[in-house]
Amino acid sequence: MAPCHPQSPTPSSGHWTRLLQSWGAVLLERFYPGRCALCLDPAPAGLCAACASDLARPGPSCPTCAEPLPFAGDCPSCQRSPPRLDAVWAPFVYAWPLSHLLLAYKGGGRPQLGRPLGSLLAEHLPLIATDGVDRVIPVPLHERRLVYRGFNQAEDLARALCRQRDLCIDTRSVTRVRATPSQQGLSRRARRANLRGAFAVSADLSGERILLLDDVMTTGTTLNELADAVRRAGAARVTAVALARA
Ligand SMILES: [Zn+2]
Numbered sequence: 501m502a503p504c505h506p507q508s509p510t511p512s513s514g515h516w517t518r519l520l521q522s523w524g525a526v527l528l529e530r531f532y533p534g535r536c537a538l539c540l541d542p543a544p545a546g547l548c549a550a551c552a553s554d555l556a557r558p559g560p561s562c563p564t565c566a567e568p569l570p571f572a573g574d575c576p577s578c579q580r581s582p583p584r585l586d587a588v589w590a591p592f593v594y595a596w597p598l599s600h601l602l603l604a605y606k607g608g609g610r611p612q613l614g615r616p617l618g619s620l621l622a623e624h625l626p627l628i629a630t631d632g633v634d635r636v637i638p639v640p641l642h643e644r645r646l647v648y649r650g651f652n653q654a655e656d657l658a659r660a661l662c663r664q665r666d667l668c669i670d671t672r673s674v675t676r677v678r679a680t681p682s683q684q685g686l687s688r689r690a691r692r693a694n695l696r697g698a699f700a701v702s703a704d705l706s707g708e709r710i711l712l713l714d715d716v717m718t719t720g721t722t723l724n725e726l727a728d729a730v731r732r733a734g735a736a737r738v739t740a741v742a743l744a745r746a
């Protein structure tokens with residue numbers, strides 16, 4: 501399975517320098533329809549081509565878990581104990597300014613940023629990631645979190661991807677049955693314990709090829725726990741996509 505395109509992990513600075521000098525970071529707090537969410541140039545899709553091309557892209561990474569590596573091939577962790585996912589793709593690195601956009605989108609209650617972020621994912625995700633996929637399942641939020649935030653960012657991104665690539669989105673078969681505390685600051689083992697039994701699958705997924713989708717992948721604990729639940733429901737192949745890898 502092909503890893504993310506090896507590219508420089510450091511974004512070129514020219515565009516950002518000009519942007520910051522002329523407008524200031526305060527513009528990142530604004531959003532105007534039909535304008536780029538970062539530089540305010542005209543951009544019907546919500547993010548202009550110059551800003552999109554300056555976002556940090558990963559270098560060589562593990563094809564099984566997308567962990568950044570100094571070489572191509574499986575990482576030591578995947579060699580020791582194979583994860584529950586067959587492959588992971590993340591077209592961007594979780595770094596400024598994408599990290600700022602994602603925080604403004606989720607934490608700042610700005611669902612309108614879902615459109616440019618969804619287009620970004622659909623444009624930059626390799627075609628092989630969605631080849632032969634039977635259904636795309638976005639990581640579900642617990643009901644309480646969904647009511648608080650008002651939208652599920654993974655679902656918005658999945659909708660954009662499915663629309664663009666004519667894929668089937670499934671937002672019903674998996675539910676988050678346990679409200680789990682934040683994973684931040686927890687060890688890998690504690691993260692796993694925190695998420696154990698968090699997802700329930702109501703559909704029979706026998707023989708299906710499932711693509712899971714999240715906005716950001718950090719250690720992969722959430723996606724692996726969900727992959728486990730989906731495999732128990734019969735899925736034959738489970739892969740995952742995140743817009744950004746932390
Ligand atoms: Zn721009």
Ligand SMILES: [Zn+2]
Pocket residue numbers: 562563564565566567574575576577578579
């Ligand atoms: Zn790995």
